[in-house]
Amino acid sequence: MPRRRTLKLATFNVNGIGTRLPHLLAWLAREEPDVVALQELKAPDGSFPEAELEQAGYGAIWRGQRSWNGVALLGRGVMPVQSRRDLPGDRADTQSRYIEAAVHGVIVAAVYLPNGNPQPGPKFDYKLRWMQRLADHARGLVGQPHPVAILGDFNVIPTDDDVYDPKAWRKDALIQPQVREAYARLLAQGWTDALRHLHPEQAPYTFWDYFRQHAQRDRGLRIDHLLLNPVLAAGLRRAGVDRWVRLQEKASDHAPAWVEVSLPRA
DNA sequence: ATGGCTGGCGACGCCAGA
Numbered sequence: 181m182p183r184r185r186t187l188k189l190a191t192f193n194v195n196g197i198g199t200r201l202p203h204l205l206a207w208l209a210r211e212e213p214d215v216v217a218l219q220e221l222k223a224p225d226g227s228f229p230e231a232e233l234e235q236a237g238y239g240a241i242w243r244g245q246r247s248w249n250g251v252a253l254l255g256r257g258v259m260p261v262q263s264r265r266d267l268p269g270d271r272a273d274t275q276s277r278y279i280e281a282a283v284h285g286v287i288v289a290a291v292y293l294p295n296g297n298p299q300p301g302p303k304f305d306y307k308l309r310w311m312q313r314l315a316d317h318a319r320g321l322v323g324q325p326h327p328v329a330i331l332g333d334f335n336v337i338p339t340d341d342d343v344y345d346p347k348a349w350r351k352d353a354l355i356q357p358q359v360r361e362a363y364a365r366l367l368a369q370g371w372t373d374a375l376r377h378l379h380p381e382q383a384p385y386t387f388w389d390y391f392r393q394h395a396q397r398d399r400g401l402r403i404d405h406l407l408l409n410p411v412l413a414a415g416l417r418r419a420g421v422d423r424w425v426r427l428q429e430k431a432s433d434h435a436p437a438w439v440e441v442s443l444p445r446a
Numbered sequence: 447a448t449g450g451c452t453g454g455c456g457a458c459g460c461c462a463g464a
Contacts, residue, residue: 195463196453220463222454247454248462295464335464354464389464390451401464433452433464 183445186417187284188212191331191404192425193219193292193387193434197250200432201229207425207436208236214256215283216436217290217331218242221250221276228252241265245276251290251332255283263287269313277310285443286412287321291332296353304353307335311362315369318407322370327412327443330371333434334405336363338373342383342402344394354403372413374406374439375421384421386437395426395433404437415442 190213194200197218208216216238221228225244233240239259242252253260260281267278280289291314296307314330321328337355340346349355367373375383385400394400408416418440426435 199453220453295462297462297464337464349464352464387464392450403464430452 184442185445186440186442187214187286188438188440189215189286189288189329189331189406190436190438191217191219191290191333191406192436193333193404193432195220195222195432195434197221197223197229198227199430201232203425203428203431205232205236207422208238211422211436211438212256213438215286215288216254217288218252218254219290219292219333221252222247223250241279241281243276243279249276249292251276251279251292253279253281253283253288253290258284267310267313268317270309285327287324287326287328289330291330291334293333293335295335296359299353299356307353308358308362311359311366315362315366318366318371319369322409324409325411328409329412330407332405333403334363335403336360337401337403338363338376344399354401367407370410371407372416374408374416374419375402375437377416378419384423386421387434388426390433404434406437406439408439408441412441417442
C-alpha cells in the first residue's frame with residue numbers, strides 16, 4: 181500500500197471579506213483546512229487581505245468585484261496554481277463567480293452561483309444559464325484521472341430534507357424544480373455530494389438567515405456543497421459543517437462546510 | 447401572509463442577498 185495523506189477541503193461564503201476577516205482568521209487557526217474556497221468577497225481585487233492570509237500561513241488567488249460576488253482559493257502553506265478565472269460559455273458575463281486552481285494536488289473550482297431571485301425573471305434566467313455552463317464545464321472535469329472538487333455556494337436547496345420548512349421557501353429561486361433538476365443533472369455526471377453522502381438521514385445545514393434567531397434555532401438551508409469526482413470520492417472519510425462560526429457575533433449568514441479525504445501521496 | 451436582518455456604498459436611504 182502506498183503511503184497516504186489526509187486533506188481537509190472547505191468552502192465558506194464570508195458575506196464580505198472586509199467585515200469577516202477576523203472570523204475567517206479565527207476559523208483557519210482553529211480548523212486548519214488545507215484548501216479553502218471563499219465566496220462573496222464583496223470587495224475589489226485591491227482590497228483582498230493577501231498579507232493577513234499569508235501571515236496566517238495561506239497562499240491565495242482571488243477574483244474580486246466591487247460590492248458584490250467575488251471568489252478566492254486558499255492553500256495552507258502553498259500558493260494555488262490558477263488554471264481558470266472564468267466559467268466558459270459567455271464572454272459577456274463579467275460577474276466574479278468562478279476561479280479554479282491546482283492546490284495540494286487537487287484541481288479545485290470555487291463557485292458562487294447566482295441567487296436567481298426574484299423568479300421568474302431575468303435573474304432567474306441568468307441562474308439557469310449559469311448552471312448549464314457549469315454542467316458543460318464540469319463534464320470535462322469529472323472523468324479526469326486526477327482528484328477534482330467543485331466547492332462553493334450553489335444557491336440550490338437540493339431536496340426538501342435540505343430546508344427547515346419547504347413551504348416557507350416555495351416561491352424562492354433556490355428551491356424551484358428547474359434549479360433542482362439542473363443540480364441533479366450535474367450530480368448525475370458522476371459527482372458525489374459529500375455532505376449528503378456521509379449524512380444520508382439528515383445532512384447539516386450551511387446557511388441560516390438573519391431573521392428570528394434562525395441560527396440559534398437551527399432553522400437553516402443546505403446550499404453550500406462539496407462535489408467530488410470519483411477519484412477524490414474514493415478517499416472520502418468525513419464531512420461536516422463548522423456551525424460554531426455561524427453562532428459568533430457579527431457572523432456571516434453561512435458557515436464553513438468541509439470534507440476530509442485520504443489521497444495517495446504524490 | 448408578511449416582514450423580519452445584514453453588508454456595501456457613500457452620506458441617508460437603497461440595492462441585493464437567500
